[in-house]
Amino acid sequence: MADDPQRNFRSSYYEKVGFRGVEEKKSLEILLKDNPLDLEKLSTFSQRFPLPSMYRMHVWKVLLGMLPPHSDSHTMVGGYRKEQYHDILEALEVMRYVNSSTPCTHVYLRMFQLESQVLPRCSExxxxxxxxxxxxxxxxxxxxxxxxxxxxxxxxxxFVNQFHTKFGDSIPHLPKSLEHYLSQEEPRLLKHLKNTGALAQLPYSLWFRRCFAGCLPESSLQRVWDKVISGSCKILVFVALEILLSYKIMLLGITRPEGVVRFLCNIPQENTDAIVTKAIELWHKYCGTPMHAV
Amino acid sequence: FLEDVKCQAKAELQDSDSRYQAQRRITQLLQTELLQLYSRVETEAPAGT
Amino acid sequence: FLEDVKCQAKAELQDSDSRYQAQRRITQLLQTELLQLYSRVETEAPAGT
Incomplete structure (x- = not known):
């Protein structure tokens, strides 16, 4: 067992993370004390290191522009956000788009449509x-x-607005990029997916338009979204790649494209943390680690 | 430092204006809805009386 | 000069706020109007059909 290089690698990796984790948390705390907050440094931090869960929401709010960089404006702007939310919700209730039994997610959809001026007529x-x-x-x-x-x-x-603005043009190219990295990592699987006709039918919209929402459980998902929110859509390719690599044996045994799609849309939920960890490693390997000083 | 104060003010103004913009969209929707409802009431009224 | 910039920023923010408040009052009037109209349409509807 002690000779297993994979195992040794892994345990030394975790030791490193455990030790470095404390240092990283401290350096994030220093960044969060800045006023104004330095968005570039926060992004770089979040690209390089895992976000401690206690600071995740705050970092997301700032990086997504829900809160401005100046910390002393946060209370006031938080108040604006709250007013705007209630104004929109109230109007939708009066116009009978939503009521107390409407699921929250549908309420959010109508609110978003109202703000984007694409709300359909109630009857339509x-x-x-x-x-x-x-x-x-x-x-x-x-x-x-x-x-x-x-x-x-x-x-x-x-999140949705930033994703479309920043990555809207890149999204259509992600399947090609996935094919490229798969050819580097596991050409045999790529050939199999091509030959069976599954490659064209992979769940690209689940992966690249929904950013794995509904595919990965939240604990794994938020680690992927950390990278998306701080400026990378390439990470999505590596998560998809790592899912393919992790289930290689299984996928090589499926010959019908529908079977491949069905499996990939419902991957087992136990293993996903390890998949995300490996995906982030692969992403750093191919795309490098952002080098700005933190 | 002056730039910093200006940046902060600009961000606050934008975030405040975003509430106003949302209100404007709401007003427009309400107006459309009201107009349609009025015209419906007026078409139906003769039958009702 | 800094004080000047701060004053201006504050005034702009106040303007934005009063625009918002004005628009909000309009919205509330329209919402009341709409609610009344809905209830009128619904009381009349059975007679109309």
Whole structure:
């Protein structure tokens, strides 16, 4: 056992993280004391290191622009956010778009549509389209992560808006990028997926439009979103890649593309923390670690 | 330092204005809804009386 | 000069706030109007059908 290089590597890795974890937490605390907060340094930190869960929400709020960089404006702006939330909700209730039995995620969707000026007439509301479903999936995941409805709505809205603005143009290229890295890591699996016709049908929208919402449990998901929120959509490719690599044997045994898709849309939920950890390692290996001093 | 004060003020103004913008969208929606409802009431009224 | 910038920022923020408050009052009027109209339509509806 002691000779198992993989095991040795892993335990030394965890030791390192355990030791470094304390140092990292301290350096984040120093960053969070800055006024104004330095968004670039916060992003770099969050790209390089895991966010301690006690600071995660605060970092997300600042990086997503829900709160401004100046800490002494936070109380006032927090008040604005709250007013805006209640104003919109009240109007939707009066116009009968929502009532007390409407699921929160649907309420958030209507609020978002109202703000984006795409709210359909009440009588013309139909089943959610693909884009609405993406929004709802992200909302359901965010709702699992955050208890407060005001924070939850604002973070969903800012996340979705930032994702489209920053990465809208890159998203269509991610499947090609996945194919490229898969050819480097496991050409045999790539060939199998191509030959069976599964490659074209992989759950790209679940992976790259919903950012794994509904695919990974929240504890793993938020570690992926840390990287997305701090400025990388490439991480999504490596999480997808690591899922494929982790279930390689299984996937090589499935010959029908529908079977592949069904499996990938419902991956086992036990192993996902390790998958995300390995995905982040692979991502750092191929894309480098941001080098700015923290 | 002066730049910093300006930046802070600008951010606060934007965040305050965002509430106003939301209110404007709400007003527009309410107006559309009201207009439609009025025209419905007026078409139906003769039958009701 | 710094004081000047701060004063200006404060005034702008106040303007933004009063724009918001004004728009909010409009919204509330319209909402009341809409609620009344809904209840009118619903009371009349059975007679109309």
């Amino acid at each position: 509301i139909s089943a959610p389209d693909e884009e609405n479903e993406d929004f709802l999936s992200i909302s359901r995941a965010m709702e699992e992560i955050i208890d407060d409805p005001i924070d939850c709505y604002w973070l969903i809205k800012c």
